[in-house]
Amino acid sequence: MEEPRWLDAEELQTWYTLAGLLVRLPSALDAQLQRDAGISLFEYQTMASLSEAPERSMRMSHLAMLAEGSLPRMSQAVGRLEKRGWVRRTPDPTDGRFTLAILTEAGWEKVRETAPGHVEATRTYVFDPLTRAQARQLTEISRRILRAVDPESRCPGERPAID
Amino acid sequence: MEEPRWLDAEELQTWYTLAGLLVRLPSALDAQLQRDAGISLFEYQTMASLSEAPERSMRMSHLAMLAEGSLPRMSQAVGRLEKRGWVRRTPDPTDGRFTLAILTEAGWEKVRETAPGHVEATRTYVFDPLTRAQARQLTEISRRILRAVDPESRCPGERPAID
DNA sequence: GAACATGGCTTGCATGTTTAAGTAACGACG
């Protein structure tokens, strides 16, 4: 039962500001996509990931990892996208245990028309208000926190591009 | 229909890392609280806000704003906390339209015993991996993004301390 | 080649959140 290492005033300041960011930035991006395209950020990221993948297809488990979501969540999300005609599913011919999610032509079109607005929002909210140097610092800061949260995770830049 | 201002490789890098942070940090803090205290981060923030308020009481709407949540969400959350005996509600004697949420003695005790673990987690995930200078930069960066997301919002340090 | 173990995905259930409708209290105007 040791005396906890309380936060000082400056750290408290940082934490409150960061906490606000953690809530408001995702919600703002979600709102833009919901309003302009009728899809959630998670659904957009899912389709965007597929659009960058070879053959525009990917295994469910890989897709879930890329989008930082659980497998059941991804299963439901892809189910919704499938119902709207933007994705279809088929067993992996290589190994029937895997399921391939495939972006349809309509899905690719949807990503194409949704991307500009989303990128614009991201730029408006994140990059426009920061200097180049601050953006770089943000990368380094985020990497450090990510490593502290989950040491297993690969956070360096070896992830294939999505956006 | 103008050509969108796409993100360059460096910006993409920043965005992916930040996106990971936005998902994983809240979820890690939530997990710690759920595991060690059986409450969510939102519930903790609610009780912590009350514990710092005069009379350990606050109007629902003010509480919801402080915790960055909607009013219905706060209503449900306080309902759960009330059922567990940590909070009680009473109409504001000044104006019957407001409802005052009041932290009970048991609730105060709960915050007291939960706070050290939560602060420790916050320190481990956020402050330990950063230098003092980086923490300061993070404050400034978060403020700028918050201003871009919601210009109305008061993000400078004029908020009363909670944690 | 038949039983079993493994791993990937889906489904069902319990919980929490959002949106919208409903309730109650206050103030203003006639």
Add this chain to the structure above:
DNA sequence: CGTCGTTACTTAAACATGCAAGCCATGTTC
């Protein structure tokens, strides 16, 4: 005073999410 409009909150229904159990295909062991 009585009604109207506004404000603060709660409740109801639709929906999304995590967890645990089930299902199916594969590879292994004998």
